[in-house]
Amino acid sequence: MIAPWAHNSDGVVLGRYGLVEDTFIWANDDSLKVYGDNLVVRRYVVWQAQNGAVFQFGWSPRRYVQNVRISDVDVIHTDWCTFKKSKCHLSTNNAVLDLGGREVTSFKVNDIVISNIRIESSCPRLVYFKMDPASTGSVTNMHFNNWFVESQTAHEILHNEIQGAFNASLSDWTFTNLKIAGECISSPCQADFRLGHHTENINFRCDEIQSLSLVLSFNPVVWVVIMTLTVRPI
Template structure:
């Protein structure tokens, strides 16, 4: 029970495909990732269904040139992250449906400290019952840059729909959320945060630089809150742009209108109609 159902390690030109189902329902909580791909290149995961993951459904660790498409992942179990690129490069995630009880598509960097960059997730539908629906989250021990979430629908979010949450010492930069539609946000719509929590391992804090939101729309009932918090004067959130952010059909042009809480450890936060 403490090995992945499917493991790809230090391999090239691997394809996991078909119309089959991987069901981890018999695995106890805290077991290994359902599909683990590590140290590999030119990997494709396409067209499968993953059910009842007891931990992360798909982990892409230290990989390059990976494509995940038309995957459906459903789990109501705690810690059942959907798709996590970890310390990887050139990852493309598209046309997936994810319902899970932890981060849905989350970019991370753990040990060994490999940078994570050139990540694109597009045309995905997310139902998130815990954590972040889309974002760069928690494990941030190496630089993460050039990450784009584009043309996705978040149909349910309990905690945070979109965000960057840095709890380790790395700098996260150039993250884009483009053409994202959020139908439900019980917690916050957007969270950008540098701080410390249970998942932190580095003593030093990190930084967030260059996060861009373009054509993001909240279409559900009510007006959810958002927050932008730096850690201190040396570990800020800076250079954040909101372009055509819409809540309830109205373009948000200032923090108060969008119900943003912004602390003193931030800089260059901009709202624009176009």
């Protein structure tokens, strides 16, 4: 899909058991709305224009979703600040992982795994997931594995933010092998994450074995070298 000219040109929204694969999206609104249970997305290329999120969880009164698997996504552009330069101001729906607006006030989100995400060039904001104070429910068991970000520009007013509500907790989020400019992130402050109230067990960890496994699985040249080194003469 190529439709970046209007600010309501969304990408994909699917119901339960939806499948998206081998797809290119150039959108000027949310590229993928994560709204359906048992959603599978793989081999997905995104050019995110000046508006919208790559993975959107917001924009409706209720968000009940579980058992989602998203993998092998290449984000080749995030243009939120491209034409604003140093005066960049982002709306609440501009992030790779996002909870847009404040319409969602009832949550039941569980078992979301988003893996092998590659983000090219500079990305102003990875995560903006802030609940409305009146929200209820929970968002739990969120796993983000092997995210590789070429660079993240520092801004005084732009930060990665995660925040729950008094009656709606955000808990058990794990970022494993989140790498920015080649550096693996092991604490929130390393990547300018602000963890607000009513969050619990938000972890950042570096798992070099898993990272090596990913490199091997995606780089056939490495396998050729390994095979060459292990060949023994008869």
